[in-house]
Amino acid sequence: MLTVTHTDGQPVTPRRTQSVLVGMAERYDCVVTLGDGAFPLVASAEGKDDRAFALVRTGSGRAPSSTANVRELDQRPLLATDLQAAESARLSPRRPDRTLSMKLGGNMQRYVWTINDRRYPDHEPLVVSPNQRVRLLFENATMMPHPMHLHGHFFTLGDPARNGARKDTVLVLPHQRLAVDFDTDNPGQWLTHCHNEYHQAAGMASVLSYRR
Ligand SMILES: [Cu+2]
Structure with missing residues (x-):
């Protein structure tokens, strides 16, 4: 039995599980x-x-x-969306000032992967302002999971009122829609990308951009 205490270095309300689903760059x-x-x-x-x-x-x-059968793996693993942020890691409830769509797409035949139909470096930067609450709405239009990572920030999974886990990488499952919220409190040019390096190299990246 595992007791999960943190994800991506941020504390969660401890949860017991037999197994956990981990995407590239996620930490538990x-x-x-x-x-x-x-x-x-x-x-x-x-x-x-x-x-x-x-x-x-x-x-x-x-x-x-x-090669022995491990029966713990026959059960549904714990997902990041099952976790709750510990009090010290919670984002205060606030309505988003901006909602940015993050449509995750791809074409396996040509092996291209896209965000909002664009292939990095031919991308449309995600331009925001400082001191805002921003929501990224991931919409996975593909048959593959994508471990989406944002540099420079920790977002909360789902509506902040639900105290979802605070993370910097989240596995977006096939055809899943998932909103993550964060505050623009760290100005810069921040890469956001799929952490499956094959997908990133084939274009699944963009830049969150804001200045002081
Ligand atoms: Cu991917």
Whole structure:
């Protein structure tokens, strides 16, 4: 059993789970209380048969086989949207001043990936003003999950009144619509992109832009 305490370095209300769905660049801190013995620690790749296997040993006992069935992985994993921000990580409730659409698109035949139908560096910057509450509305129009990352800010998942987890990377699932809110309190030119490096290199990136 894992107890998730933080995601992307930000504290959450602790949640117990058997497994967690992790996208590229997402981070989860988990506390595990181990018994006496040898235990499998398994990372299973979504949509593939491959998996990584490590052995955690606290005592004697037979090591489990690296191909043994791990029944914890048969259950639905914990998702970031299941988590709640701890009090110290909450964003104060406020209506967004701006809502920016982030349509995630692509074409597997040509292997191009896009934000708002544009392919980086041929992008339309996301121009905002300082000291605003901004909502990014991710709309995944593809069949693949995209771990979307914003530099320079921590956003909250969903409406801030619901105290969703505070993160800098979120896995947007196929055909999911997901709103994230943040404050423009760190002026600069900030890359926002899919953290699947193949997708980023094929165009799935843009720039959030504002000055003091
Ligand atoms: Cu992607």
